[in-house]
Amino acid sequence: xxxxxxxxxxxxxxxxxxxxxxxxxxxxxxxxxxxxxxxxxxxxxxxxxxxxxxxxxxxxxxxxxxxxxxxxxxxxxxxxxxxxxxxxxxxxxxxxxxxxxxxxxxxxxxxxxxxxxxxxxxxxxxxxxxxxxxxxxxxxxxxxxxxxxxxxx
Amino acid sequence: xxxxxxxxxxxxxxxxxxxxxxxxxxxxxxxxxxxxxxxxxxxxxxxxxxxxxxxxxxxxxxxxxxxxxxxxxxxxxxxxxxx
Numbered sequence: 001x002x003x004x005x006x007x008x009x010x011x012x013x014x015x016x017x018x019x020x021x022x023x024x025x026x027x028x029x030x031x032x033x034x035x036x037x038x039x040x041x042x043x044x045x046x047x048x049x050x051x052x053x054x055x056x057x058x059x060x061x062x063x064x065x066x067x068x069x070x071x072x073x074x075x076x077x078x079x080x081x082x083x084x085x086x087x088x089x090x091x092x093x094x095x096x097x098x099x100x101x102x103x104x105x106x107x108x109x110x111x112x113x114x115x116x117x118x119x120x121x122x123x124x125x126x127x128x129x130x131x132x133x134x135x136x137x138x139x140x141x142x143x144x145x146x147x148x149x150x151x152x153x
Numbered sequence: 154x155x156x157x158x159x160x161x162x163x164x165x166x167x168x169x170x171x172x173x174x175x176x177x178x179x180x181x182x183x184x185x186x187x188x189x190x191x192x193x194x195x196x197x198x199x200x201x202x203x204x205x206x207x208x209x210x211x212x213x214x215x216x217x218x219x220x221x222x223x224x225x226x227x228x229x230x231x232x233x234x235x236x
Contacts, residue, residue: 038236052235053159053160054235055157055159055209055212055228055230057212058209058212058213058228061212061213062214083235083236094235094236095235095236115236118235118236119233119234119235119236120232120233121214121233122233122235122236123159123209123228123230123233123235124233124234124235124236125159125160125230125231125233125234125235126234126235127160137161138160138161138231138234139234140232140234141231141232141233141234145236
């Protein structure tokens with residue numbers, strides 16, 4: 001099945017509703033759309049911002065590879081993955097995954113698969129800037145994220 | 154050979170990228186990391202725990218035992234924390 005795959009790495013914010021509309025516009029075969037948006041937490045006022053560093057070129061390639069894997073594994077009618085880079089303040093969007101399918105099971109599973117792989121395979125790194133002006137250092141990778149990915153293998 | 158560094162590997166090495174002449178005998182990603190670690194304090198710090206540092210050859214993830222022959226660009230970086 002032809003499944004449109006859209007991947008973007010960008011500094012600017014994204015519009016969740018617009019991305020959903022782009023996957024469903026003009027179609028009557030989509031029965032389920034799942035969206036996941038990851039936002040920057042304020043950590044109870046202690047975080048001023050996250051700085052998202054990425055590897056240009058590889059970030060897009062890895063996101064595209066994972067999105068195409070999802071499209072091969074589930075009967076999807078569209079996949080969109082957007083990841084922001086640069087300085088992101090608490091409350092702002094960081095990442096978006098949208099999956100469209102005829103039925104919800106595929107859309108839910110593919111969205112989870114995409115996020116589990118993006119977190120561990122896409123070359124992005126978060127650095128914390130604290131509200132008191134100090135650097136909180138680089139966020140450490142979580143073992144739980146590796147385990148979340150392994151359940152798909 | 155072009156090397157690029159990201160996140161705390163970049164900060165520790167002190168530069169985002171460089172071009173190096175890799176000595177003959179350095180044939181894998183792990184050997185390259187080991188050789189880099191001998192190039193000075195900043196490199197020793199960046200590669201002090203080689204099991205933690207990840208690598209990519211020409212923008213694809215690779216394992217430590219991957220040969221580096223023919224690579225145009227090799228990247229070293231910490232485990233990823235996006236999403």
